[in-house]
Amino acid sequence: xxxxxxxxxxxxxxxxxxxxxxxxxxxxxxxxxxxxxxxxxxxxxxxxxxxxxxxxxxxxxxxxxxxxxxxxxxxxxxxxxxxxxxxxxxxxxxxxxxxxxxxxxxxxxxxxxxxxxxxxxxxxxxxxxxxxxxxxxxxxxxxxxxxxxxxxxxxxx
Numbered sequence: 001x002x003x004x005x006x007x008x009x010x011x012x013x014x015x016x017x018x019x020x021x022x023x024x025x026x027x028x029x030x031x032x033x034x035x036x037x038x039x040x041x042x043x044x045x046x047x048x049x050x051x052x053x054x055x056x057x058x059x060x061x062x063x064x065x066x067x068x069x070x071x072x073x074x075x076x077x078x079x080x081x082x083x084x085x086x087x088x089x090x091x092x093x094x095x096x097x098x099x100x101x102x103x104x105x106x107x108x109x110x111x112x113x114x115x116x117x118x119x120x121x122x123x124x125x126x127x128x129x130x131x132x133x134x135x136x137x138x139x140x141x142x143x144x145x146x147x148x149x150x151x152x153x154x155x156x157x
Contacts, residue, residue, distance in 0.1 A: 001041075002017060002044075003017060005126065008126065008129045008130065008133065009129055021044055024044075024050065025044075028047055028049050028050075029046065029047055029049055029050030029053055030044045030045060030046055030047060030050050031044070031045050031047050032044055032045075033045070071089070071093055074089055075089070075147075078151075083151060083155050086151050087148065087151060090144050090147055090148050090151070093140070093144055094141060094144040094145075097137045097140045097141050097144070098137075098141065100133075100137055101134065101137035101138070101141070104130055104133045104134045104137065105134065107126075107130055108127075108130050108131070108134065111123055111126065111127050111130065
């Protein structure tokens with residue numbers, strides 16, 4: 001569950017997440033409790049010291065995002081491939097974003113189902129990220145359609 005939340009904004013593996021959480025716990029920045037219903041589930045909370053560290057980090061200048069997208073590298077050399085290969089590449093990307101869009105829509109429904117105003121406020125960041133991710137999916141799908149139209153036009157020349 002935690003990995004799903006983190007992956008909205010940062011790609012991380014379970015081993016990285018739990019190593020970081022253990023270190024944060026050792027440093028006194030998070031506390032840990034066991035879920036009363038699911039004994040294997042741990043719930044992490046920021047301590048007051050952790051909240052101060054997060055507040056300081058929030059004030060730091062944010063790095064420019066890095067981009068490494070193998071798909072875009074393939075698009076860059078798309079002229080080297082035939083129409084069928086190029087179309088397949090775009091269809092694969094379209095399917096990926098359609099699937100991703102459905103997942104984010106489901107998560108958005110979960111957020112919309114929250115009725116407690118305090119809980120809704122606690123999840124505001126998640127909502128903002130989900131909305132952005134949905135907008136990115138929509139834009140990517142529109143771009144795939146546009147790129148396919150360009151490929152078709154170039155084939156007919």
